[in-house]
Every structure is written in C-alpha cells, then in structure tokens.
Amino acid sequence: MATALTPDAATLALAGMDDAVFASWVDLLEARTGVVVAPQRKPFLVSAVRARMREVGYASFEQYFQHIRAPGAGAVEWATLVDRLTVHETRFFRHQASFDLIARRWLPEHLAAGGGNLHAWSVGCASGEEAWSLAMVLHHGLAQAGGKAHFGVTASDVSAAAVAAARTAVYRSERIEEIPPLYRGTYVEMRGENAFSPVTGLRKRVAFARVNLLEAAAAPLQRLNLVFCQNVLIYFSRERRRELLDGLAGLLEPDGLLLIGPGEVTAWNHPALARVAWQGTLAYQRRR
Numbered sequence: 001m002a003t004a005l006t007p008d009a010a011t012l013a014l015a016g017m018d019d020a021v022f023a024s025w026v027d028l029l030e031a032r033t034g035v036v037v038a039p040q041r042k043p044f045l046v047s048a049v050r051a052r053m054r055e056v057g058y059a060s061f062e063q064y065f066q067h068i069r070a071p072g073a074g075a076v077e078w079a080t081l082v083d084r085l086t087v088h089e090t091r092f093f094r095h096q097a098s099f100d101l102i103a104r105r106w107l108p109e110h111l112a113a114g115g116g117n118l119h120a121w122s123v124g125c126a127s128g129e130e131a132w133s134l135a136m137v138l139h140h141g142l143a144q145a146g147g148k149a150h151f152g153v154t155a156s157d158v159s160a161a162a163v164a165a166a167r168t169a170v171y172r173s174e175r176i177e178e179i180p181p182l183y184r185g186t187y188v189e190m191r192g193e194n195a196f197s198p199v200t201g202l203r204k205r206v207a208f209a210r211v212n213l214l215e216a217a218a219a220p221l222q223r224l225n226l227v228f229c230q231n232v233l234i235y236f237s238r239e240r241r242r243e244l245l246d247g248l249a250g251l252l253e254p255d256g257l258l259l260i261g262p263g264e265v266t267a268w269n270h271p272a273l274a275r276v277a278w279q280g281t282l283a284y285q286r287r288r
C-alpha cells in the first residue's frame with residue numbers, strides 16, 4: 001500500500017492536472033498498454049486517477065506518478081489503476097455477424113476440409129461475454145458435426161480484475177436475453193433467481209489469462225484457428241493497430257480466421273491473409 005500523505009479531501013477535489021503532467025500520464029498509459037487517451041478524455045483520466053489516489057492516500061499527481069513507476073509496490077498499484085483506466089463495456093454475442101460467419105461458413109468449411117481440433121482466442125475479453133459466446137458457437141457447431149473435434153478458448157485481458165470477473169462468470173439474469181435462444185437453453189444455468197453462469201461443460205473449455213496485447217508475441221499462444229479482437233484496437237493509435245494486427249496474423253494457423261470489429265482498421269492487409277466477404281464483418285483468413 002502507498003505511503004499515506006494525509007491528503008486533504010478538499011485539496012484533492014480542487015487540484016487540477018496541468019497539461020504537462022497529463023502528457024506524462026498519457027505517455028505512460030500508451031507505452032504500457034497501447035491505449036491512447038485523447039485530449040478530450042482528460043476529464044475521464046483525471047477523475048479515475050484522482051479517485052484511486054484518494055483510496056491509497058496520495059495528494060499530488062506527480063508523487064502518485066512516481067509511485068506507479070517504481071518497481072514492486074508500484075507494479076501492484078499499476079495493475080489496479082489500469083483496470084480503472086480501460087473501458088470494459090461488452091455483451092454476449094455483441095457482434096452477431098461475426099458469430100454467424102463462424103457458425104454458418106467458417107466452421108463448416110474448416111470441418112469439410114478435414115480440419116480438426118480448434119483453439120480460439122478472445123484477445124480483450126473484458127468480463128468474459130465474448131469468450132463464452134465463442135465457446136457456445138463452437139460447442140454447438142462441433143456437436144452438430146458429430147462431435148469428433150475438440151476445442152478450447154483462451155480468454156485474456158490486460159486487466160487482472162476483468163480476467164477475474166470473466167473466470168467467475170456470474171452474470172445478472174436479465175442479461176440472458178443477449179444470448180440467442182438456440183444457445184440459451186443448453187449452455188447456461190441459473191444461479192438462484194438473479195444470476196446465471198455458463199454450464200460446467202462449457203467452463204471446462206475456456207482458460208483465462210492476463211495478457212497485454214502489446215506483449216502477445218511472448219504469450220504461449222500460437223497456431224490459433226480463431227482470433228477475436230473486437231473493440232480493443234479502437235483505443236490504440238492507427239499505426240499501433242497495424243503492427244498488432246501483423247502480429248496477430250502471424251499467430252494464425254493456415255485457414256485460421258481473424259475477426260476485428262468493422263471500421264476498427266482501415267487500409268490494412270497482410271500478404272498471408274485474404275479478406276473474407278461476409279456482410280457486416282471485418283474478417284481475414286490465413287491462406288492455406
């Protein structure tokens with residue numbers, strides 16, 4: 001825990017962050033996570049940092065900045081702060097067209113071509129909904145095809161708190177509506193009246209890890225058949241998006257599919273990948 005500097009609540013509430021200090025915070029966040037905070041989001045950054053400073057007892061942005069950059073306790077504090085500075089909004093089956101592409105075209109073609117076991121990666125999984133949706137689609141599709149192939153999903157995020165929530169996988173009952181009826185009946189079970197979770201059979205198929213996309217090359221993830229990277233790149237600079245996509249392309253198996261959110265990158269292509277024509281999606285497939 002940080003050294004208490006006995007902040008006066010009124011001083012903290014009033015203290016502003018000057019532009020030079022703001023620039024240091026923006027640089028640190030971009031260097032460590034890739035996330036770019038635009039000048040117009042300064043109020044968001046200031047209020048998130050300030051709220052955390054209050055919790056740990058810092059009164060000066062500069063001193064807290066020094067603390068965050070220090071090894072040891074600073075690294076632990078950084079992990080908490082990063083969760084506050086990243087956006088975790090998500091839904092089950094958030095981008096339906098991408099799941100349709102997998103279920104209706106990519107998976108049947110993969111199996112028809114003799115493809116076997118599958119490994120999928122949800123790159124910025126937030127509280128897990130994307131990874132569980134993928135698991136439902138793959139479990140159902142493989143069962144329909146005779147159930148000979150197995151699959152696994154790796155769900156990761158830079159935020160340790162998000163990964164913990166994804167692993168716990170307890171969701172408010174009204175959100176069950178986000179899951180199409182085809183999957184709802186088979187793949188979720190109620191937890192009392194107000195919550196639900198994925199069924200055990202699905203839980204066994206999903207593994208969780210804290211992975212910073214900037215360090216993905218060092219993660220033990222390769223020979224992937226599906227990479228789902230949606231609503232993550234939008235927080236990165238345009239140039240960084242291209243570099244990261246080049247890296248993700250290199251992790252795909254021949255025939256593997258990379259699914260990005262529509263509009264999240266423009267004018268990007270990769271010599272080993274071909275754009276997939278499926279309405280409403282931005283998807284690329286590794287050539288055989």
Ligand SMILES: C[S@@+](CC[C@H](N)C(=O)[O-])C[C@H]1O[C@@H](n2cnc3c(N)ncnc32)[C@H](O)[C@@H]1O
Pocket residue numbers: 032033034035086087088089090091094123124125126127130156157158159162211212213214229230231232235
């Ligand atoms: C808006 S959520 C998107 C969740 C889900 N992919 C979806 O489309 O609904 C963005 C997630 O990206 C994560 N993120 C941000 N920077 C990251 C990085 N460098 N590496 C991995 N995840 C990151 C955030 O922590 C957050 O949970």
